[in-house]
Amino acid sequence: xxxxxxxxxxxxxxxxxxxxxxxxxxxxxxxxxxxxxxxxxxxxxxxxxxxxxxxxxxxxxxxxxxxxxxxxxxxxxxxxxxxxxxxxxxxxxxxxxxxxxxxxxxxxxxxxxxxxxxxxxxxxxxxxxxxxxxxxxxxxxxxxxxxxxxxxxxxxxxxxxxxxxxxxxxxxxxxxxx
Numbered sequence: 217x218x219x220x221x222x223x224x225x226x227x228x229x230x231x232x233x234x235x236x237x238x239x240x241x242x243x244x245x246x247x248x249x250x251x252x253x254x255x256x257x258x259x260x261x262x263x264x265x266x267x268x269x270x271x272x273x274x275x276x277x278x279x280x281x282x283x284x285x286x287x288x289x290x291x292x293x294x295x296x297x298x299x300x301x302x303x304x305x306x307x308x309x310x311x312x313x314x315x316x317x318x319x320x321x322x323x324x325x326x327x328x329x330x331x332x333x334x335x336x337x338x339x340x341x342x343x344x345x346x347x348x349x350x351x352x353x354x355x356x357x358x359x360x361x362x363x364x365x366x367x368x369x370x371x372x373x374x375x376x377x378x379x380x381x382x383x384x385x386x387x388x389x390x391x392x393x394x
Contacts, residue, residue: 238333238365240358240381244341244374245388253388254336254368261334262292270294270336271323273316273343274303293332295319306346313348320349324357327365334366341371341378351375 243254255270262268268291275296297303298315308316327335343349358381361367369378379385 236364238361238363238367239383241366241368241384241386242374242379242382243368243370243386243388244372246372251338251370254338254370257368258292258334258336262289266291266333267331268292268334268336269323269326269332270338271319272296272338273319273349274339295322303343303346303348306348308348316343316348320353327357327361330362330364333364334368335361336368337370339371340369341374343371344375344378345373351377354378355381 258268258270270292272295297319299312303312303316323335323337326332340349340354344351344354355377358367358378369382
């Protein structure tokens with residue numbers, strides 16, 4: 217006999233008899249090859265029934281803006297900046313800058329709605345260091361986030377002010393030279 221598993225609906229909220237405080241985690245490295253580690257964590261958490269949002273600010277090229285998220289299963293939404301290219305410079309034209317700002321505003325809006333329990337902000341440090349997203353806005357966002365929300369911030373050269381508010385910092389280094 218097979219018993220169907222009961223899965224939470226997309227609009228259900230987690231009800232616990234105690235309060236769970238979300239963490240701010242930072243994953244940083246001088247290399248740019250650790251997103252698979254963060255993605256594996258996000259997939260594992262989504263597979264356990266927790267709503268996850270992955271936001272990639274500097275990736276583009278596949279028409280995956282916030283209006284067209286990739287949905288991996290019922291619990292993981294993945295959005296990118298709606299750009300025709302990867303951002304690797306602070307010099308953006310007006311439409312590129314507008315797309316990035318719209319993604320940042322959308323991210324803040326949906327997070328404050330309380331739908332997600334894990335938020336991954338990929339390469340956020342580069343967006344800050346390029347001057348595309350103000351560091352002070354990120355700090356304000358982190359301080360006002362829903363209390364249950366875990367946030368993972370990634371990127372090289374994470375600003376010290378963000379490291380100062382992080383609950384966990386993971387620095388990934390090569391242990392050998394090829």
